[in-house]
Amino acid sequence: MKHYGISIEEIEPKAPLSRGSTEIFLTGHWSSRKPIYVEKTSPCRQACPIGIDIARAFSAASKGDYDEALRIYRQDNPLPGICGRVCYHPCEMDCNRKDLDEAVNIRGFERFLSDQGHVDTKREAPARSRKEKIAVIGSGPAGLSASYHLARLGYPVTIFEALPEPGGMLRYGIPDYRLPKEVLRREVRYIQRLGVRIKTGVVVGKDISLAGIKRDCQAIFIASGAHGGMRLGIEGEESSGVMEGIRFLRRINLGEKPRIGKSVAVIGGGNTAIDCARTARRTGRKEIRIIYRRSRAEMPALAEDVASVEREGIKIEFLAAPKRLISQKGRLSGIECVRMKLGAPDPSGRPQPVPVKGSEFILPVDTVIAAVGQVPEAEFVSELGLSLNQRGVIEISPETAATPLEGIFAGGDCAGGKAFVADAIAGGKMGALAIFCFLEGKDVRNEFQNHRIGSRSSFSFRHFIDPEKDSVDLKEVVSFEQINTLCFPYSARNHNPDLLAPEESIRTFDEVTGGLARDRMEDEISRCFKCGTCTQCDLCYLLCPDVSITKEGKSGYQVKVDYCKGCSICATTCPRHVIEMGGGR
Amino acid sequence: MRQLLAGNYAVAEAVRLARVQLVAAYPITPQTPIYEKLSEMENEGKLKGIMMRTESEHSAMAACISASLTGVRTFTATASQGIALMHEMLHFASGNRVPVVMVNVNRVLAVPWAFGSDQSDSLSQRDTGWLQFYCEDAQEAFDTVIQAYKIAEQVLLPVMIAIDGFFTSHFIEPVEIPDQATIDAFLPPFGVPTRFDIDHPAYLSNVVSPSQFMQYRQRSFEDMENAKEVIRETDREYRQVVGRGYDMLEAVDTEDAEVVLVTSGAMTSTARVAIQSLREKGYRAGLLKMKAFRPFPTREVQEALKGVPKVAVIDRNISIGKEGIFCQELKAALYPLERRPIITGYIAGLCGADVSPDMIEEMTLGALRKNEPEDLPIWVRRD
Numbered sequence: 001m002k003h004y005g006i007s008i009e010e011i012e013p014k015a016p017l018s019r020g021s022t023e024i025f026l027t028g029h030w031s032s033r034k035p036i037y038v039e040k041t042s043p044c045r046q047a048c049p050i051g052i053d054i055a056r057a058f059s060a061a062s063k064g065d066y067d068e069a070l071r072i073y074r075q076d077n078p079l080p081g082i083c084g085r086v087c088y089h090p091c092e093m094d095c096n097r098k099d100l101d102e103a104v105n106i107r108g109f110e111r112f113l114s115d116q117g118h119v120d121t122k123r124e125a126p127a128r129s130r131k132e133k134i135a136v137i138g139s140g141p142a143g144l145s146a147s148y149h150l151a152r153l154g155y156p157v158t159i160f161e162a163l164p165e166p167g168g169m170l171r172y173g174i175p176d177y178r179l180p181k182e183v184l185r186r187e188v189r190y191i192q193r194l195g196v197r198i199k200t201g202v203v204v205g206k207d208i209s210l211a212g213i214k215r216d217c218q219a220i221f222i223a224s225g226a227h228g229g230m231r232l233g234i235e236g237e238e239s240s241g242v243m244e245g246i247r248f249l250r251r252i253n254l255g256e257k258p259r260i261g262k263s264v265a266v267i268g269g270g271n272t273a274i275d276c277a278r279t280a281r282r283t284g285r286k287e288i289r290i291i292y293r294r295s296r297a298e299m300p301a302l303a304e305d306v307a308s309v310e311r312e313g314i315k316i317e318f319l320a321a322p323k324r325l326i327s328q329k330g331r332l333s334g335i336e337c338v339r340m341k342l343g344a345p346d347p348s349g350r351p352q353p354v355p356v357k358g359s360e361f362i363l364p365v366d367t368v369i370a371a372v373g374q375v376p377e378a379e380f381v382s383e384l385g386l387s388l389n390q391r392g393v394i395e396i397s398p399e400t401a402a403t404p405l406e407g408i409f410a411g412g413d414c415a416g417g418k419a420f421v422a423d424a425i426a427g428g429k430m431g432a433l434a435i436f437c438f439l440e441g442k443d444v445r446n447e448f449q450n451h452r453i454g455s456r457s458s459f460s461f462r463h464f465i466d467p468e469k470d471s472v473d474l475k476e477v478v479s480f481e482q483i484n485t486l487c488f489p490y491s492a493r494n495h496n497p498d499l500l501a502p503e504e505s506i507r508t509f510d511e512v513t514g515g516l517a518r519d520r521m522e523d524e525i526s527r528c529f530k531c532g533t534c535t536q537c538d539l540c541y542l543l544c545p546d547v548s549i550t551k552e553g554k555s556g557y558q559v560k561v562d563y564c565k566g567c568s569i570c571a572t573t574c575p576r577h578v579i580e581m582g583g584g585r
Numbered sequence: 586m587r588q589l590l591a592g593n594y595a596v597a598e599a600v601r602l603a604r605v606q607l608v609a610a611y612p613i614t615p616q617t618p619i620y621e622k623l624s625e626m627e628n629e630g631k632l633k634g635i636m637m638r639t640e641s642e643h644s645a646m647a648a649c650i651s652a653s654l655t656g657v658r659t660f661t662a663t664a665s666q667g668i669a670l671m672h673e674m675l676h677f678a679s680g681n682r683v684p685v686v687m688v689n690v691n692r693v694l695a696v697p698w699a700f701g702s703d704q705s706d707s708l709s710q711r712d713t714g715w716l717q718f719y720c721e722d723a724q725e726a727f728d729t730v731i732q733a734y735k736i737a738e739q740v741l742l743p744v745m746i747a748i749d750g751f752f753t754s755h756f757i758e759p760v761e762i763p764d765q766a767t768i769d770a771f772l773p774p775f776g777v778p779t780r781f782d783i784d785h786p787a788y789l790s791n792v793v794s795p796s797q798f799m800q801y802r803q804r805s806f807e808d809m810e811n812a813k814e815v816i817r818e819t820d821r822e823y824r825q826v827v828g829r830g831y832d833m834l835e836a837v838d839t840e841d842a843e844v845v846l847v848t849s850g851a852m853t854s855t856a857r858v859a860i861q862s863l864r865e866k867g868y869r870a871g872l873l874k875m876k877a878f879r880p881f882p883t884r885e886v887q888e889a890l891k892g893v894p895k896v897a898v899i900d901r902n903i904s905i906g907k908e909g910i911f912c913q914e915l916k917a918a919l920y921p922l923e924r925r926p927i928i929t930g931y932i933a934g935l936c937g938a939d940v941s942p943d944m945i946e947e948m949t950l951g952a953l954r955k956n957e958p959e960d961l962p963i964w965v966r967r968d
Contacts (some may be wrong), residue, residue: 005776006741014741014804015682017780025792249883 015240023563024563028548031566034539035549035559036582039472040532041454044091046477049418049426050077050145051458053472053574054091054106055073057113058528070117073110073461074124077425078148078191081183082170084111085513087422089498096531099480102493104528105516111496112521114183121193126154132218132439135160137204140168141421142223142412144191144511145428146435147205149461150221151194153436159196160213162203162436164254167496168225172250173272175279176509187505205380214384219407219435222394223428226413230373234268235407236325237370241332245276245371252279261366263287263336267322268371269299270419274306276369277314280507288314289363293321293340293353305548308512311502323360334364376414384408391416399428401434426458433464478531478577487539487575489528494520534578540570587763590760592723592753595620595765597744598760598957599730601632602768603686606657606775609637609648613667614700616690620662622763634658635771642667646685653683654789656779658734661685663704664750665692673823675743679805681789683745684737684777686730687715691850691901692750693936701937702749704850704902708878708910714805716744716812717878719849723748723758728829735772735819751937763827771826785836792839792879802953803946809880816877833877836889838864839853842871844895844953845926849875849911852901852940870949875911883918890919896926897952899926899945900962908932908962929955930962938966 033357042055053076057069073080087107095103134150136143138380139161147157158375167184192198204210204224213220229244231237241261245268252260264285266277267294277290292299295318301307303549309316319340326334338514339359340353375392380390386403393416396402401409409426413419430448437444451459451467463470498505499514516524534556541549541557548564551557571579596619600608608627612620621711626632634657639645642663649659663671668689678685694704707717716736720726726748733744748754780789793801816833824830837860839845848856853874854919863870873889875882890896900909909911912930919925929952934940948965 005773006739006778008778008780011682011777011780014793014801014808015680015780015789016797016801017787019785019787019790022788043836092920464665 002138017222023461025495026562027144027562028560028566029547031564032563032583033566033568033581034564035579037534037557037569037578038476038580039534039578040180040478041472041474042531042533043094043096043477043479044531046454046456047090047094049090049422049458050083050422050429052091052110052454053197053460055461055528055530055533056472058104058109058525059107059530060524061113062528062530062535066113066117068121070113070119071123073113074119076429076460078145079170079187079421079425081114082141083180083422083425084108084114085183086174088420089516090422096478096483096529097488098475100485100488101490103494105495105524108494108496108516109524111515114187115515116396116518118517119190120216123188124190125153126152127196128154130154130155130439131156133158133216134219134221134435135211135217136214136223137414138168138225138231138414139166139188139198139361139476140223140225140412141170141223141424141432142417142428143168143221145198145425146190146221146223146276146431147428148191148194149432150430150435151191151196153432155435157196159198160202160204160208161198161200163199166198166200167228172227172253173246175249175275177282177505177512178275180511181334197427205383206322210380210383211299211562214407219409219438220279221428221431222378222403222408222414223412223413223424223436224376225380226376226381226419228375228377228392229370230374231239232322232370234322234324236327236332239325239327239332240330242368242370245272245369247281248369248372250275250324254481257283260285260369261332261356263365264367264369265321265322265363265365266369266371266511267288268292269375270293270371270373271301271305273371274301274309275534276371276439277309278312281312282316282509286313289333290316291322291337292316292318295319295342298350299470312506313502317363317520319353321355322368326362332366333367333369336360336362366550374413374419378414381503386465399448401431403439407438409438411458413539430462433459447488455502472532477530482577483531484575485572488527491523493527494524499563530576532577535576537575538577539573539575543569543573545569586764587759587761589757589763590723591755592620592726593618593755593840595723595727595760595762596730596748597626597681598762599727600660600741601626601658601763602763603731603734603772604633604658604774605660605713606634607637607649607652607658608632608634608661609639609645609652609916610661611645611667612661613642613664614791615692615754616662616664616667616688616847618754619688619690639795639937642671643674646671646678646687648680649685649767650674650681650683653777654780655686656775656777658775659683660968662688662690664690664821665694667752668706668710669694672900674712675713675715676741677790679758680801682741684734684741686693686733686737686746688726688746688753690747690750696729699785699936700750701754702851702864702934703903703936704747704900705747705751707909708902708904709745709939710745711879711910713816714742714809716742716809717741717747718751718876719747719878720873720876721851721947722755723753723760724829725831726753726950727760727762727821728827731768731827732823736812736815737949738777739815739819742812743784744806749852749937752851761925767827769818771823776862792894813880813882814816816880817889821827831876832885833882834885834889835874835876837874839870839871839889839893842893843869843870843891843900844897844949845871845872845895846945846949846952847898847911847915851876852934855940855942856899856918856939856945857944859949862947863944867951868950870953878911878914880916881914881918884916886918887922891922892924893926893957895930895953898950899931899933899940900950901940901960903935912962927952927955927958928938929959931965931966944966
């Protein structure tokens with residue numbers, strides 16, 4: 001048989017083969033379009049009143065760096081353990097993933113970071129200290145947030161708190177089964193470690209005068225909250241057996257045992273009403289009902305909290321409003337209600353409840369808890385000549401957090417902010433920015449616009465402190481259409497588990513909802529698109545047909561414009577819309 | 586072992602016995618049964634190689650080229666629009682000197698859309714630098730695939746084997762399939778080394794200067810010419826080991842012929858009957874079957890037709906603006922002869938139209954009666 005087989009030396013003269021480099025061909029000169037890497041803003045961040053860089057934190061966590069993720073959270077929010085439990089999570093409502101399957105469990109993530117991550121307060125401490133003294137009145141979420149940010153800017157801050165422990169509504173309004181006290185204490189400790197002094201049991205206007213504080217300090221931030229209950233304004237409200245919901249919760253949180261009867265009606269549809277009902281249930285009362293004048297869809301309380309109420313055997317009487325309280329022998333014996341129907345929308349957009357004539361009915365109850373709204377108790381400001389509006393709210397300019405008096409700022413519930421924890425924290429953050437600008441002679445309106453996130457009401461503290469280091473485009477918010485969903489298989493959301501069955505949960509004030517286990521959390525982290533944040537996934541680097549994308553260390557990717565032909569495969573493939581095509585070289 | 590097989594299945598058997606390591610293909614009528622049979626064999630574990638289902642014929646050929654460059658034996662099959670889509674990669678295959686073997690099941694090219702046998706698809710690829718063999722029946726298709734690997738891997742040029750759509754591809758005929766040991770004795774394992782060396786990175790299909798380009802083309806041209814000797818030698822070996830063989834062309838009763846009919850592909854079988862009938866009627870008719878088209882067996886054609894006064898060529902293809910392609914090539918091959926025959930070209934059987942023995946007899950006699958050569962082909966069809 002003839003020789004069979006051929007050597008590479010025999011092939012080479014027959015077929016072209018080059019061991020030279022193609023680098024002499026600057027094929028990139030043919031195109032006028034090049035990829036540009038710009039990190040953008042995620043819709044969850046825009047939706048968050050506090051402006052937390054959620055996508056970037058998820059990105060850090062996806063690499064296993066939970067401490068870094070927590071550090072990112074704490075750049076804007078000093079209370080992640082609290083928000084991770086009780087926040088109304090507007091972030092999840094705007095999560096891009098909801099358009100694929102279900103929103104990412106962002107609140108569960110925040111809780112996980114706070115419970116599992118390590119806080120290095122040394123890294124959070126200010127680089128320089130400033131001399132201007134600042135007083136904060138009230139240690140609720142707004143006051144704590146303002147103090148934290150001011151302390152990080154280097155100011156000596158003192159908080160005056162009327163109640164025995166810091167936390168405001170977090171301490172005296174939210175029951176233990178939703179927010180264990182230890183979580184609050186932990187997060188307050190971190191704030192104290194930054195040098196913030198908290199003077200508890202000091203009532204401003206009584207133990208210390210506001211004028212005196214003003215003499216000692218260069219700026220004051222008032223965040224005294226809204227601890228007064230609103231009245232029902234109906235006949236019989238003076239009888240015994242009627243109490244304000246917010247007082248009821250405070251007394252429980254003080255360890256007292258307020259006297260309530262066997263049959264309890266809670267009036268209202270907000271979180272306070274829900275908490276009053278669940279708290280009453282935990283004191284052993286079986287007959288508890290919530291009376292709400294609109295329908296389920298209009299309830300201000302979170303749907304998941306409404307669901308827990310019902311699981312715990314509490315009935316909700318929808319479309320009913322109290323008309324009169326009935327007493328027998330000086331004791332409350334019943335409540336006369338009238339049926340409502342939904343009418344035209346009111347200024348807030350919710351349908352107005354309209355009474356149905358002749359539909360009155362009487363419920364036999366011996367206790368009524370009124371949870372129909374809260375008002376500030378901020379009369380102490382009149383000492384300096386500040387006036388309150390009709391609702392008892394300190395009037396501020398919403399853009400500057402400033403009161404008419406120079407150096408005095410306010411935020412949170414006492415200044416008419418939205419009555420959620422996250423909004424109060426946002427109010428404190430805004431107050432800190434306003435006080436810094438006041439003391440440094442800057443225009444707070446400009447600063448806010450420069451560091452504003454998207455088109456909503458939050459701004460980035462990280463960007464404010466060092467815009468050079470923070471190259472994120474805060475104005476461009478990534479939409480669902482810009483996500484390459486081919487990179488994300490469908491997967492179900494990981495919900496936080498219930499720690500206790502309903503029949504167990506009503507016997508104790510122990511926390512009902514648990515944290516996510518690590519493996520479930522990891523799954524949830526992988527579900528997050530990380531919209532606009534480069535996770536260094538390498539898709540662009542691997543798929544570039546011209547091998548024109550290089551990467552060096554952690555700094556990211558570089559485009560060799562001399563070779564990139566502008567095909568835009570990288571931009572089309574980028575799972576999270578970090579890469580865009582731009583004109584010119 | 587003798588089996589009843591359609592031509593497509595005979596091809597698949599040859600691919601299996603050749604121990605092909607990579608098949609990359611895309612289905613297209615009338616080639617699809619090859620694809621299906623190889624898939625079935627892969628599924629049953631009979632085909633040891635990998636079967637790649639590509640998204641197009643262009644990709645199928647690109648995959649065969651790439652795999653071949655890494656030192657493995659490759660196969661693909663296609664037809665009609667498929668080979669047209671593959672066109673660019675056919676040049677890449679020959680230019681990179683990869684011994685890919687492909688079966689093209691001749692089918693007419695659109696438009697109008699149709700399915701019958703027609704050599705225009707493979708003949709359109711005449712100048713892509715591939716060897717081309719046209720087979721008469723399923724047995725020849727089987728044997729030629731086996732031989733093609735041995736030829737391609739020595740000359741380092743790709744080989745295309747054409748069989749007539751439906752006539753050969755789908756008709757069931759007795760086919761002798763040798764056992765694996767026999768084929769192994771004839772065809773050694775793939776002997777071309779990988780072109781890729783991780784320690785000495787290089788790239789292929791690179792840019793060259795005009796003079797380098799001409800050098801490469803000239804090498805390919807010379808190697809295609811030298812392939813003739815390799816084809817002859819391979820056929821001799823095949824006859825020794827397997828017991829059958831085919832020359833680049835086959836001449837039947839041409840020595841004393843007053844007229845010789847030239848055919849290719851499946852039509853040849855019909856022509857054999859027609860020629861025999863003419864002989865019985867007293868005409869000195871002969872037959873020349875063209876198997877190798879590239880390289881073109883110029884000397885062999887001259888040898889077979891020198892002294893023949895009249896020649897009829899039937900083409901199942903048409904080069905619009907000239908004539909049938911085999912006729913055209915034949916005329917060019919015979920031009921150097923001192924006494925050239927009078928050649929009459931016929932166009933018949935396009936798109937698988939019937940070409941019956943009596944039509945062939947008429948065409949042969951028509952050529953015999955011609956005393957002047959005609960420039961244009963004669964169209965023969967029964968509507």
